[in-house]
């Protein structure tokens with residue numbers, strides 16, 4: 001039986017997040033079911049592609065953490081501050097630890113990672129998020145940050161549930177286990193609750209087209225980020 005959000009993770013389908021995800025249609029599908037993801041699931045992704053992706057992703061997450069820190073600054077309730085702060089901690093202590101561990105296996109230390117040039121895809125994506133965060137309000141920022149959080153949560157959940165995902169001897173299993181694991185699912189659920197609360201307080205209904213445009217741009221930039229990791233073999 002294939003994974004469906006409605007049954008397997010209903011909160012992904014509900015509220016503002018569910019509406020944005022649905023309205024993105026094929027853009028969302030292209031992000032979630034990208035060939036890069038399939039290559040990790042069956043372990044056939046060339047290691048050089050994964051390495052290229054993961055180094056850029058380390059640098060991406062540093063900028064992403066800065067953007068979530070901006071959400072703490074912009075928040076007007078303690079609850080919203082705590083929610084954003086929980087995600088910043090998850091990024092710094094859990095997600096980036098995975099990147100550091102993989103890179104250590106390739107003989108790269110943290111300083112080596114910081115000395116890598118940022119790809120154009122990384123620059124476009126992170127500076128877009130930071131721009132929306134600086135020029136928009138908290139809801140604009142959280143909506144623009146959402147595809148990253150929700151999308152990888154959905155990818156992880158799908159891969160964990162898929163019987164064709166290779167577990168034994170798959171070099172990408174640690175990556176899959178992190179994004180499909182309880183801790184990350186908890187972060188996504190917390191992010192969804194915050195998004196829903198902000199949607200009410202910041203009047204999402206009356207400004208939905210602009211929010212969808214922000215969300216869709218971030219979703220397209222996610223797919224571009226996968227593309228940048230590929231060597232053309234997939």
Ligand SMILES: Cc1ncc(CN)c(N)n1
Nearest residue numbers: 057060061148149152225
């Ligand atoms: C590009 C990207 N998007 C999302 C995630 C999941 N935080 C990530 N690590 N990298």
